[in-house]
Amino acid sequence: MYNKITNKLLTLMNKVYGNKNEISLGLARKKGLNSSLKTIQKELNKLSKKETSSLYKEMESYYLNGYLDTADTTRKPIKKSKDKSRHPWSGMNAGQRINMHSTKYMRELTSGIENLIRKGASRASVVSFIVATGDKYSDRLATLYRTELWHMEREGVLDGMKYNKVKFIEYVTRRDNRVCPECQALEEYNDGIYPIEDAPILPRHPHCRCVHIPHEK
Numbered sequence: 001m002y003n004k005i006t007n008k009l010l011t012l013m014n015k016v017y018g019n020k021n022e023i024s025l026g027l028a029r030k031k032g033l034n035s036s037l038k039t040i041q042k043e044l045n046k047l048s049k050k051e052t053s054s055l056y057k058e059m060e061s062y063y064l065n066g067y068l069d070t071a072d073t074t075r076k077p078i079k080k081s082k083d084k085s086r087h088p089w090s091g092m093n094a095g096q097r098i099n100m101h102s103t104k105y106m107r108e109l110t111s112g113i114e115n116l117i118r119k120g121a122s123r124a125s126v127v128s129f130i131v132a133t134g135d136k137y138s139d140r141l142a143t144l145y146r147t148e149l150w151h152m153e154r155e156g157v158l159d160g161m162k163y164n165k166v167k168f169i170e171y172v173t174r175r176d177n178r179v180c181p182e183c184q185a186l187e188e189y190n191d192g193i194y195p196i197e198d199a200p201i202l203p204r205h206p207h208c209r210c211v212h213i214p215h216e217k
C-alpha cells in the first residue's frame with residue numbers, strides 16, 4: 001500500500017519541482033505541494049479501507065484454519081471468526097491500527113517534506129526521504145499483518161482445544177536464545193500450565209513465537 005503511495009507522490013512531486021533541483025517552500029506551495037499532499041491523503045484513506053477489509057478476511061481464515069486443525073469437528077465457527085477479527089485484543093483492532101499508521105505516516109511525510117524544502121535540501125534528498133518513509137511504513141504494516149494473523153491462528157487453536165474440552169494448556173516458547181524475558185517467565189510460571197480460560201493471549205509482542213499446547217494430566 002505504501003509503495004503505491006510513494007510512486008504516486010513521486011509523480012506529483014515531479015510536477016511541483018518541474019525542471020528545478022531546489023525550490024523554496026513558497027514556490028513548492030504555488031506549484032501544488034499542498035494539493036498533492038491532499039491527493040495522497042485521499043488515496044491513502046481509500047487504500048487503508050481496502051487494506052483493512054483484506055486483512056480482516058485473512059484474519060478470519062487464519063482463525064478458522066487454527067480451529068479446524070485442532071477441533072474434532074468440521075463445523076466452521078464463521079461468526080466467531082468475524083467477531084474475533086474485529087476484537088481490539090491489543091488495545092486497538094487491526095483497522096484502528098492501520099488508520100493510526102496512516103495518520104502518523106501523513107504527519108511524518110508532510111512535516112518531513114516541508115522541513116527539507118525549508119532547509120534548502122535538494123530534490124534528490126526529498127525523493128529519498130519519501131522513499132524511506134514509505135519503506136518504513138511498509139515494514140510496519142508487514143509486522144502488523146504478521147502479528148494479527150499469528151494472534152488469530154493461536155485464538156483458533158485455543159478455541160479448538162476448548163471445543164475438545166481441554167481444561168489446561170501449556171505455554172511453550174521456542175526455547176532458543178531469542179526468547180525474551182517476558183515469554184520465558186510465562187513458560188516458567190507454574191511450569192507453564194494454565195487453566196485454558198486464563199491462557200496468556202498470544203502473541204505477547206510482535207515477533208513472539210510462543211504457542212499453547214494441551215496439557216494432559
Ligand SMILES: [Zn+2]
Pocket residue numbers: 179180181182183184204205208209
Ligand atoms: Zn517474547
Ligand SMILES: [Zn+2]
Pocket residue numbers: 173183203204208209210
Ligand atoms: Zn513469546
